[in-house]
Amino acid sequence: MNQPTAEQIAERAFDLGLVDERQLQELWGLLGSHHVDPDEFVQLMVRREMATNYQLDRLLKGERTGFFFGDYKVLYLVGTGTFARVYRAVHRQTGNIVAVKVLRKRYSEIPQHARQFVREGLLGKSLRHKNIVPIYEVVSEGNTHFLVMEFVEGRNLRQFIKIRGKIEPREALRLMIDVTAGLKYAFARALTHRDLKTSNVLVSSHGTAKLVDFGLAAIDESQVDDAPPDMLNSRTIDYAALERATGVRRDDSRSDIYFLGCIFYHMLTGEPALNETRDRMQRLTRTRFFDVVPIQKADPSIPACVSIVVNKALMFDPERRYQTPAAVLSDLRAAAKRLDDEAGAEGRDDAAAPKAAPTAEAGAQRSVMVVESSPQMQDIFRTGFKKAGYRVLLTGDPERALARFLQDPATADCVIFNAQEIGQAALECFNRLAESAATESVPAALLLDEGQYGWREQARTAQHRVVVNMPITMKKLRGLLAHLAPPVQA
Numbered sequence: 141m142n143q144p145t146a147e148q149i150a151e152r153a154f155d156l157g158l159v160d161e162r163q164l165q166e167l168w169g170l171l172g173s174h175h176v177d178p179d180e181f182v183q184l185m186v187r188r189e190m191a192t193n194y195q196l197d198r199l200l201k202g203e204r205t206g207f208f209f210g211d212y213k214v215l216y217l218v219g220t221g222t223f224a225r226v227y228r229a230v231h232r233q234t235g236n237i238v239a240v241k242v243l244r245k246r247y248s249e250i251p252q253h254a255r256q257f258v259r260e261g262l263l264g265k266s267l268r269h270k271n272i273v274p275i276y277e278v279v280s281e282g283n284t285h286f287l288v289m290e291f292v293e294g295r296n297l298r299q300f301i302k303i304r305g306k307i308e309p310r311e312a313l314r315l316m317i318d319v320t321a322g323l324k325y326a327f328a329r330a331l332t333h334r335d336l337k338t339s340n341v342l343v344s345s346h347g348t349a350k351l352v353d354f355g356l357a358a359i360d361e362s363q364v365d366d367a368p369p370d371m372l373n374s375r376t377i378d379y380a381a382l383e384r385a386t387g388v389r390r391d392d393s394r395s396d397i398y399f400l401g402c403i404f405y406h407m408l409t410g411e412p413a414l415n416e417t418r419d420r421m422q423r424l425t426r427t428r429f430f431d432v433v434p435i436q437k438a439d440p441s442i443p444a445c446v447s448i449v450v451n452k453a454l455m456f457d458p459e460r461r462y463q464t465p466a467a468v469l470s471d472l473r474a475a476a477k478r479l480d481d482e483a484g485a486e487g488r489d490d491a492a493a494p495k496a497a498p499t500a501e502a503g504a505q506r507s508v509m510v511v512e513s514s515p516q517m518q519d520i521f522r523t524g525f526k527k528a529g530y531r532v533l534l535t536g537d538p539e540r541a542l543a544r545f546l547q548d549p550a551t552a553d554c555v556i557f558n559a560q561e562i563g564q565a566a567l568e569c570f571n572r573l574a575e576s577a578a579t580e581s582v583p584a585a586l587l588l589d590e591g592q593y594g595w596r597e598q599a600r601t602a603q604h605r606v607v608v609n610m611p612i613t614m615k616k617l618r619g620l621l622a623h624l625a626p627p628v629q630a
Contacts, residue, residue: 271322306410318349401453
């Protein structure tokens with residue numbers, strides 16, 4: 141096929157409506173002649189923002205359609221999915237930039253799928269929340285069906301994770317709070333998402349997470365066994381598999397919560413919770429949900445207050461799972477506050493605070509690190525031990541505490557692990573402290589709740605490494621601390 145001349149390219153662009161007469165005159169005036177190299181003409185069109193590389197590539201291939209959808213001119217292809225393609229587009233009159241989601245031709249010619257696409261678009265159009273991508277228009281013209289939505293400058297969460305590897309807990313919590321807030325809003329209007337996955341969460345350039353595609357790719361569960369593979373969205377299969385295995389109805393909001401947990405898991409670990417496979421039968425197996433690696437094992441450094449939320453969202457038994465998005469949101473916010481309080485405490489650096497004056501009960505210059513995930517308990521420990529003249533270091537992450545001692549055994553004169561809320565991770569780090577020659581002599585205490593007393597037999601104890609059953613008074617705790625790290629006499 142011969143390359144078209146500059147004049148032929150100009151004629152095609154004019155016929156398709158990509159440029160008008162005034163713009164063409166401007167181009168020819170800048171070039172000074174109609175007899176110029178076609179590449180020079182094309183490059184000038186791009187530089188003058190009269191056409192995009194995407195438009196020109198299609199034009200040069202002889203394409204005649206797909207440049208406009210209604211009043212919107214397509215600028216670029218943004219992404220493709222099983223059922224639709226998404227374009228960045230501009231309104232011909234207003235110049236507003238939008239995203240246009242177009243149902244693929246092979247589905248648009250099937251009335252059942254076209255009706256479903258339009259129906260779900262109209263449902264989505266009713267949603268207006270800062271964490272849900274708004275749908276402005278739903279258009280159905282002949283066999284062409286498309287949605288006009290907000291264009292979010294940024295990338296989807298799957299791309300975000302691919303670039304970052306994994307997301308640190310405080311940022312992951314912030315993004316999950318956004319996502320869950322949007323889900324809570326939809327739930328209050330009796331709408332479930334049915335297609336929660338990382339690629340359906342958009343992260344704006346300002347760091348805001350927004351949900352997109354409320355069920356746009358969902359199909360009836362009865363179609364799962366008989367539909368050809370290309371008609372099935374992979375996440376729809378996952379929903380069907382979970383709901384069959386747990387015996388819940390198709391529109392149970394707790395299924396959304398399970399896959400919300402999958403998104404959180406993926407952000408924190410960098411790996412998907414469910415084994416990813418293209419094999420439909422493997423996706424439908426019940427055992428796949430029991431092969432999820434516990435998040436504490438996948439990444440032991442994740443704070444306990446965060447992993448607790450993930451674990452509850454991923455409970456296989458729907459009765460043990462969170463029951464509503466509001467409940468998830470409440471715990472996410474509580475976990476975020478804990479991490480913020482902990483970061484604030486560390487940022488203030490209690491070591492730089494004025495030293496408490498020596499008291500009759502203890503001297504000064506000694507320090508204790510307390511591993512405690514509850515902000516309320518952190519305040520109790522801080523107040524109680526400072527009153528005794530100790531410098532208090534606080535963290536809610538036992539792995540972080542262990543790492544600091546392994547790096548510098550003199551980080552504190554004693555470390556106290558409270559397992560009440562942190563759980564097994566506190567016991568494990570207490571024991572690992574004794575396994576290193578560098579830290580085996582560090583005085584340590586492990587506080588166990590009533591339901592954890594059986595762990596005493598697993599704890600590696602010594603004269604300077606003790607296990608204490610809770611509850612215990614602060615006075616006795618201060619006495620224990622004075623025994624493990626005797627105060628310096630004035």
